[in-house]
Amino acid sequence: MIPYNAPIDDMRFTLNHVVGLPAVAQLPGYEAADADLVDAVLEEAGKLARDVLAPINWQGDRDGAVLENGVVRTAPGFKEAYKAYAEGGWNSVPFDPDHGGQGLPWTLAMPIQEMWNAANMSFALCPMLNQGAVELLSEHGSEEQKGKYLEKMISGEWTGTMNLTEPQAGSDVGAVRTRAVPQGDGTYRITGQKIFITYGEHDLTPNIIHMVLARTPDAPAGVKGISLFIVPKFLVDEDGGIGERNDLRCAGLEHKMGIHASPTAVMAFGDNGGAVGFLIGEENRGLEYMFTMMNNARLGVGVQGVGIAERAYQQAVAYARTRTQSRALDGRNPEPVAIINHPDIRRMLMTAKSQIEAARALTYTTAAAFDRAKRSTDAEERKRARALNDLLTPITKAWCTDLGVEVASLGVQVHGGMGFIEETGAAQHYRDARIAPIYEGTNGIQANDLVFRKVVRDGGQSAFALMAEMTTVALAAKEGPGDDLEVIGANLHDALHVLEQTTNWLLEAAKTDVRAAAAGAVPYLRMFGITVGGWLMAKAAMAAQAQMAQRGADTRFLDGKLITARFYADQILPQVQGLMKPIVAGHRTVMALAEDQF
Known part of the structure; x- marks a missing residue:
């Protein structure tokens, strides 16, 4: 697998001349995002992606995450990479300075996240889920909950997850059966099982803060009877330190087609009476609150599609430049030429390149609309931006992830038979990309949402x-x-x-x-x-x-x-x-x- 180099020139051009980051940087609270800072952020993020995350991607695919005696061990190098990521302040880029964030635009966060996903999609899934949990708590958590969890989640000291799916429910969230029984002291006892929980258990951080959908005993049927709870792996003391272990565990890890280094957990809650959970907002409004996290994740997944497509494209270009086969069609050179000279290879590479650039611009544009909806001082502008963000989110998630699969498939095709051989790395990009059209609502669900x-x-x-x-x-x-x-x-x-x-x-x-x-x-x-x-x-x-x-x-x-x-x-x-x-x-x-x- 070739080294990854972030396409910083194209990212910068897209931000400045297509999406309008300089105008976003004029919004209240975003003034620090001037040209010099943006350049520095992109350059430093590119170095971390190239030098730290990308080198452990292939080995992570080989070794994967492992469950041993109830403990999940991440792939070699992941703990060290996460430490470098968190200590570099990368987790805090778009979040509120009141809780330790840097307060920079989501528009700038998008190219950074693209780099993480291109360099190592399995690694990037952990920060992506955490950022959605942070956004959820920032919007809907109580002041006490924000004070207890946000600073450590924003810094990356702790991570967050999304617990929606259950074996019998799949994408039908209204069929959730996990129970939450009130204890009379403001807490709930959570019992049930969740599946497909990305980074539901890992050894990167000492605590994991689960966002769990569940039903209270008297809840109405369907989606109107779902509530949302904070269920930490370890309970948090009054002074913010880690307390006793909560009643939850990883019951198994899924054996997947790709993203092997990302632990996808089966989570069991309440083996010994019930995990302690804390209600977010009001009962029976959990799905409404969870959509804040889901929409954040849908944009993040769209960026995954762009990132994995870029990585597959870079590898295909490198191979096409060095692989010699057949004479050029113009007949001028009797010797075999690099396959990048053949029209069909050019067609595939240009198909990939052009759509990647379009998809990149789309993800950044959707984020810019989100920034304007949050920060514009003009009420009508906020309304228009929110409508645009709402409209573009399902398109971003579905179209960009479909392109990720298509471009990764083209990457295999450019390699020819060598693309089907694991050692080249082209197959890993295809296997990793294939999950993105499925999770955070399948692309068919996104299409229905759009229509x-x-x-x-x-x-x-x-x-x-x-x-x-x-x-x-x-x-x-x-x-x-x-x-x-x-x-x-x-x-x-x-x-x-x-x-x-x-x-x-x-x-x-x-x-x-x-x-x-x-x-x-x-x-x-x-x-x-x-x-x-x-x-x-x-x-x-x-x-x-x-x-x-x-x-x-x-x-x-x-x-x-x-x-x-x-x-x-x-x-x-x-x-x-x-x-x-x-x-x-x-x-x-x-x-x-x-x-x-x-």
Whole structure:
């Protein structure tokens, strides 16, 4: 497996010229995020990813995490890497300074998290779940709970988890059976089992703070009867120190297709009478609170897709540059050439590169909307930003993770037969990437969320508002200098026309045949993702074109940005037209077969 080098130039360009980080840095509380600090953060994060996290990735996949006598041992090097990560202050980047955070924008946190996931996805899962737990407690915890847990979780001294899934429930959270019985002293006794708990048990930190969904005895059925509890591995003393062990344990580790170094635990609560839990907020509002953590995690998972795609792409490029095979098609050189000279290899590499850059811009854009929704001083701007963040979150999670799998698969293909051999490392990227479309709500669930909760619910208002903004960019690109911008703008405009037509069809279909709308949800999300990607690539192309005329410009880098955006417009955006018919007509056969005909 080749070394990982963070694509800092592209990250910086995307932050400054596509997403608008300088404007985000003007929001109250974010003023410290000036250009010098951003550059320093990206450079130092890149070093940690390259020198500490990436070197232990392959061995972590080989050795994995191990459960021994009730204790989970992480893979060799992980404890030392986590110590370096926490001591470097990386866990605290986007959090409230009142609890030890650095108070920097989530927009800046996204490229950092991309680096962790690209370097070592198994490692990065632990901080990702912890950051979601921190966000949850920051939004919904009591002042006492914040004072007891947040500082240590923000510093990384302790980590947090999300405990939703149960064997009989899967993604149907309303079927949760874990019980929480009030004790009359403000505590609850938690009994039950949770599965698929990422870093539910490990040896990286002395305490783990579990966020657990459970039902109280008199709770109504379904999702309206779920409450949320803090259930620490070790109870916390009044002075903030670690007390006695709580009644919970890791009952087993899952044997997975990938992310072997990430311990995915089966957690048992209450073997000896019940684990002590502390209610967050009010009873029966647990799922509402948990969505704060889930939406944070969905953005984090989208970034995972980008990170693993970037790692697979870097490895594929390195292999294509060094692997010689067959003569060049132009016949000028009788000797075998590096396979990067062959058109089909170029097609695969450009397909990966262009979509990675689009997906990267999407994850950063979603985070920027989150920052504006939290910090803007203008109420209307906060409202618009919140609507945009809500709309883009399921697209970010699903489209970016699907791309992670597709690009990792292309990476294997570029390697040819050697890609199927574990020693090259290409197969690990594919195996690791495959989980991301499944967890934090499968991508089918994300597609239904987009269609029914984000588009149909408000009559398409948020979707059409974004389309109007994207149309402005398309028209500006069409009028820009040069053939490249004209084609980029025209193809984006065509895609937007199809997206608008399809959205109108879905709005009508949802009124009369909800199954027809649901049957087209996944291709609709893909259509939306491709179009949003085209919008962001058009913005990148216009920025690159404008910078080329400036003195001292890196014309080679900027020319690459323009060519990549043109490839996206030529090769990726036209796929939108092909997705329309399966949505508006193909739904008829989705449900046509009887069960016994399968």
